[in-house]
Amino acid sequence: MTQILDVPGGEGSRRRKVAFAAFIGTTVEWYDFYIYSTAAALIFSHTFFPPSTNPLSGLLGSFAAYGVGFFARPLGGVIAGxxxxxxxRKRVLVSSLILMGVSTLLTGLxxxxxxxxxxxxVLLVLLRLLQGIATGAEWGGASLLSVEHATPRNRGLLGSFTQIGSAAGMLLASGTFLAxxxxVSADAFAAWGWRLPFLxxxxxxxxxxxxxxxxxxxxAFLRxxxxxxxxRFPVAQVIRHHPRGLLVTIGLRLAQPAMYAILTTYALSYLVLKRGDATMALTAVLxxxxxxxxxxxxxALLSDNIGRRAPAVFGILGIGILVWPFFLFLDHGDLAYLPLVVAVALGVFDAAVYGPGAAWFSEQFPIEVRxxxxxxGYQVGTLISGGLTPFIATWLFxxxxxxxxxxxxxxxxYAVLSLIAAYAAQDPVREIRAAAAGAGSVPLNAKDPA
Known part of the structure; x- marks a missing residue:
C-alpha cells in the first residue's frame, strides 16, 4: 500500500480559510479559462480568423486555438510541480493568478x-498559450492546499472546494456572457460586447x-x-518512480473532461449549426x-465514507451511456428541457467523478513529488480529453x-479507459479512516513524515 495522506490537519478555522482561498482562486482561474471557451464557440471563428463560406472552417480554427490552451497546461503543470x-504551494498559486489575469485582460483588448x-x-493563440500555462499551474497546487490542510476524515470534502471552483467559474463566465x-444588441455584442467579460x-x-x-x-510540506x-528534480522523480500514479491519474481524466467539453463548449456550436441558436445552451450551462x-x-463527502472508486465508476458509466441519447435530444428534443438534461449530466454523473478527484489523485503520490x-497527470489527461474534444468532435461531425x-x-x-484506470487506482479511504481512529496523524506511506 502506498499512499495515505500524511497530514494531521490544521484547526477548523484555518482549514475553512484555506478551503475558501482554494475555491476563490480556482473560480477566478476557471472564469478566465471558460470565457475564452464560450467566446471560441460563439465569436472568435469570425472575429480572429479569415472569412470563409464554410462555417465549419472558422469553427475548426477557433477550437484549434482553444485547444492550444490545453496543450500548454502540462507545461504549466511541469513548471508549477x-x-x-x-x-x-502558495507562491506558485499567486504567480499563476497573476499570469492568468494579464493574459485574459490582454485578450479582451x-x-x-x-x-x-x-x-x-497569432496574438490570440499566444495569449491562450499563457492562459493554459497558468491553468496548468493552478489546479494541482489549489487541490493540495485543501487536501494537505484537511483531517483524515474530510480530505475528499475539503478537496472538493477546489473542484467547485471549476463549476463556479463556468457559472460566472456563462452568466456574464448572458448578461x-x-x-446590448447582437451587432454590438459581436463588435465589442464580447470584450467586457474579459476586461x-x-x-x-x-x-x-x-x-x-x-x-x-x-x-505537511513544511515538515x-x-x-x-x-x-532537486521532483518531476524526474515522479516519472521514474511513480509511473503507475501518473497513468492512473491520466486515465481518470479522460471521460469526465471530454463529456464536460461536449456539454459546455461543443454543444453551443452544435446547436447553432443544427437549430440556429445557442441561447438555451448558455442557460443550460448555467x-x-x-x-x-x-x-x-x-x-466528495460520500467518497470520504465509502471510498473514491464507487462514485467515480458510477459517474463514468453514466457518461458513457448518456452521450448517446444526448445528441439525439439536441437534434430533435424540446430545448426547453435542455437545462434539466445538462443539470443531471453535470450534477449526477460529472460530479460523481470530479468531486472526489482532488483527494484521490493526491493519494497516488508521496509528499515530496505530489x-x-x-x-x-491531471493536465496531460485533460489535454488528451477536454482540450482536444471540441476540435475532434467538430471533425467527426x-x-x-x-x-x-x-x-x-x-x-x-474514453469511458472504457477511465473505468480501467478507476480499478487500477489505489483507494485507501478505509485504511485512512481505520488509522485515523487510532492515531492523531496518518502518514501517507512509510517514507512520509508522521
Missing amino acids: HFGDRIG LPTYAVAGLWAT VRAS FSIVLIAIGIFVRLRIDEPE AKADGKIR TGSAAAIVATPLW YSGVSI SVGDGSPWLISGYISF
Missing part, C-alpha cells in the same frame, strides 16, 4: 482580424490574489522540507454549473456527414 514541490490580419490570430448579450477579469484576479496572500503553507525530503456546485461536495505528480454518432463513440471509448 517543480517549484511547488521545492519552494511551496486584442484587435480583430479585420484590423490586424494574421497578427490578431452582456441581454444588455471584468481584472477585478476578480485582484480579489483572488488578496485572498491567497493571506494563507499559510500546509504543515517534509525541514526533514530534508525535498527533491443551470448545470449550479447543480455541479451543489452536488460536487456531496459526492505537486508534480498530481499536476502532470464533418466526416460523419452531420451525424453525431462518431462523437458518441469517441466519448464512450
Whole structure:
C-alpha cells in the first residue's frame, strides 16, 4: 500500500480559510479559462480568423486555438510541480493568478482580424498559450492546499472546494456572457460586447490574489522540507518512480473532461449549426454549473465514507451511456428541457467523478513529488480529453456527414479507459479512516513524515 495522506490537519478555522482561498482562486482561474471557451464557440471563428463560406472552417480554427490552451497546461503543470514541490504551494498559486489575469485582460483588448490580419490570430493563440500555462499551474497546487490542510476524515470534502471552483467559474463566465448579450444588441455584442467579460477579469484576479496572500503553507510540506525530503528534480522523480500514479491519474481524466467539453463548449456550436441558436445552451450551462456546485461536495463527502472508486465508476458509466441519447435530444428534443438534461449530466454523473478527484489523485503520490505528480497527470489527461474534444468532435461531425454518432463513440471509448484506470487506482479511504481512529496523524506511506 502506498499512499495515505500524511497530514494531521490544521484547526477548523484555518482549514475553512484555506478551503475558501482554494475555491476563490480556482473560480477566478476557471472564469478566465471558460470565457475564452464560450467566446471560441460563439465569436472568435469570425472575429480572429479569415472569412470563409464554410462555417465549419472558422469553427475548426477557433477550437484549434482553444485547444492550444490545453496543450500548454502540462507545461504549466511541469513548471508549477517543480517549484511547488521545492519552494511551496502558495507562491506558485499567486504567480499563476497573476499570469492568468494579464493574459485574459490582454485578450479582451486584442484587435480583430479585420484590423490586424494574421497578427490578431497569432496574438490570440499566444495569449491562450499563457492562459493554459497558468491553468496548468493552478489546479494541482489549489487541490493540495485543501487536501494537505484537511483531517483524515474530510480530505475528499475539503478537496472538493477546489473542484467547485471549476463549476463556479463556468457559472460566472456563462452568466456574464448572458448578461452582456441581454444588455446590448447582437451587432454590438459581436463588435465589442464580447470584450467586457474579459476586461471584468481584472477585478476578480485582484480579489483572488488578496485572498491567497493571506494563507499559510500546509504543515505537511513544511515538515517534509525541514526533514530534508525535498527533491532537486521532483518531476524526474515522479516519472521514474511513480509511473503507475501518473497513468492512473491520466486515465481518470479522460471521460469526465471530454463529456464536460461536449456539454459546455461543443454543444453551443452544435446547436447553432443544427437549430440556429445557442441561447438555451448558455442557460443550460448555467443551470448545470449550479447543480455541479451543489452536488460536487456531496459526492466528495460520500467518497470520504465509502471510498473514491464507487462514485467515480458510477459517474463514468453514466457518461458513457448518456452521450448517446444526448445528441439525439439536441437534434430533435424540446430545448426547453435542455437545462434539466445538462443539470443531471453535470450534477449526477460529472460530479460523481470530479468531486472526489482532488483527494484521490493526491493519494497516488508521496509528499515530496505530489505537486508534480498530481499536476502532470491531471493536465496531460485533460489535454488528451477536454482540450482536444471540441476540435475532434467538430471533425467527426464533418466526416460523419452531420451525424453525431462518431462523437458518441469517441466519448464512450474514453469511458472504457477511465473505468480501467478507476480499478487500477489505489483507494485507501478505509485504511485512512481505520488509522485515523487510532492515531492523531496518518502518514501517507512509510517514507512520509508522521
